[in-house]
Amino acid sequence: MIWDGLRGHDRQRTQFAQAVRRERTAHAYLFVGPEGIGKQRFARLLAQCLFCARIPNEQLDACGECAPCVQMQAGTHPDLIRIARPEGKRELPVDLIIGSSERRGREGLCHELALRPMTADRRIAIIDDAQTMNAASANALLKTLEEPAPGSILILLTPTIDAMLPTIQSRCQPVMFAPLADEDVAALILKQQWVSDEPTARETARLAGGSLLTARQLLxxxxxxxxxxxxxxxxxxxxxxxxxxxxxxxxxxxxxxxxxxxxxxxxxxxxxxxxxxxxxxxxxxxxxxxxxxxxxxxxxxxxxxxxxxxxxxxxxxxxxxxxxxxxxxxxxxxxxxxxxxxxx
Ligand SMILES: [Zn+2]
Known part of the structure; x- marks a missing residue:
């Protein structure tokens, strides 16, 4: 099972499985929860399940071996669009949403999400650090949120819901993610081999407040x-x-x-x-x-x-x-x- 590597968030997985079975997936989701708890990984696994060529979508699982799965694992699937705040920048630039001023509307996330899928039957986009979108970026995104391409799914990741403009909030379905349990953080620290001894892993997990990112910083x-x-x-x-x-x-x-x-x-x-x-x-x-x-x-x-x-x-x-x-x-x-x- 492709979800085995993800700790916690079982409730959210069940919710998505139900939505997919009932064909009730939304066009836009707001994944809300502290940084470093696996929201991005969850979004990518979800996309992989929807792209997998062997396992039917309603099972919300992926084989890990078919061409789309291999592409997803390598980060090269042509129907997955991912943007995030560039390293060292405070804001997520509007160019990433609707293209540079010379190529406005002809590149960027909104343009790509509206294109016909290359190999899958839908396109999926993930916006990491969505809370760092400035007003221009958020406004640029509104049209896509109001008139989504058929079947497309847009997932925005943010640590808090308040960090998002109300116009964005109201057009997305929120999915709340809780911090990881200490034992899950400890297990992940050991799995990533950041440390090899259990006491240090447990002690770090206790301080990390349910965030693997914090645990890594602490180490x-x-x-x-x-x-x-x-x-x-x-x-x-x-x-x-x-x-x-x-x-x-x-x-x-x-x-x-x-x-x-x-x-x-x-x-x-x-x-x-x-x-x-x-x-x-x-x-x-x-x-x-x-x-x-x-x-x-x-x-x-x-x-x-x-x-x-x-x-x-x-x-x-x-x-x-x-x-x-x-x-x-x-x-x-x-x-x-x-x-x-x-x-x-
Ligand atoms: Zn597969």
């Missing part, structure tokens, strides 16, 4: 170094706020990327602090049982206050506070709480 050596470093720093009783933030900034620098990527990494630094504090709280409340509360109520309160300070820092970061200021402020706050200068 980058500098990000792991950042996490290990913060865990070590927060384990020490005394904390030098300037040294702590300087070390984190150096690792963020080493990770590279533009300012938005650096902000993402700073966000991870804060989340690693949250994780470390939560683990300590859990240890205190479980391993030591009620004794911990009896012997050191200050520690529990202090950890809770530190957690709150980290969550504040996360909000500051989202509100575009400069990264160094945000981290210095957070470590200074943590240090003060630890020294009892701030009431926990």
């Amino acid at each position: 980058q050596p500098p990000l792991r170094k950042l996490r290990d470093h913060l865990f070590k720093v927060l384990k020490q009783p005394a904390l030098d706020p300037f040294a702590a933030s300087a070390a984190v900034l150096a690792i963020i620098d080493e990770l590279g990327g533009d300012s938005s990527v650096q902000r993402l990494h700073a966000g991870w630094a804060i989340r690693f602090c949250v994780e470390s504090l939560r683990i300590r709280l859990r240890e205190l409340s479980t391993a030591a049982g009620s004794d911990a509360f009896a012997t050191d109520p200050f520690l529990i309160d202090s950890l809770a206050a530190q957690l709150e300070r980290c969550l504040d820092a996360e909000i500051h970061l989202q509100r575009s506070m400069p990264i160094p200021l945000c981290l210095e402020g957070m470590f200074d706050g943590l240090s003060r709480i630890r020294r009892g200068l701030v009431q926990a």
Whole structure:
């Protein structure tokens, strides 16, 4: 079964199987769900099932061996059109939707989707990063959404439904995708051979929030170094706020990327602090049982206050506070709480 490689999303598969059996497929779908959970893979598998020459469409499966299946697996099927935001660009350019200004209407996704299928009995288009379409791109797409070519299917992928213009939303059938279960993320990490040991796979999965993309980012050596470093720093009783933030900034620098990527990494630094504090709280409340509360109520309160300070820092970061200021402020706050200068 072609779907065996996909983890989760069984409900969505059942829905599509029903729609195909009843010949009720829509012309346009909006696949909504966090990045890195398999929406794109789902869309491609769906297309492969509809293109497969051996297995009837209503079974919503593919043989993996016929010519269309081989082409789908190689990414060369002539009736599948795929566009996405180009690497390093913030927006999905209108040229990809309706062609360059010299060849407007004679190339691009809308033009290709309206052409007669080459080998299959329909054409399918997938727009990844659809949330990055600007108003011009979205408007260019409206005509295709309103007057779709017979049998054509257009699938737009977006992390949130709100990121799409209402005019697009109302013309597409939404399909909601949930984050993957931790055990599925762990299994996929091992299957992709990103790591070979199960404990690391499980620990990464727990942090990844159901996203394989996040899991992969987390497994980058500098990000792991950042996490290990913060865990070590927060384990020490005394904390030098300037040294702590300087070390984190150096690792963020080493990770590279533009300012938005650096902000993402700073966000991870804060989340690693949250994780470390939560683990300590859990240890205190479980391993030591009620004794911990009896012997050191200050520690529990202090950890809770530190957690709150980290969550504040996360909000500051989202509100575009400069990264160094945000981290210095957070470590200074943590240090003060630890020294009892701030009431926990
Ligand atoms: Zn096939």
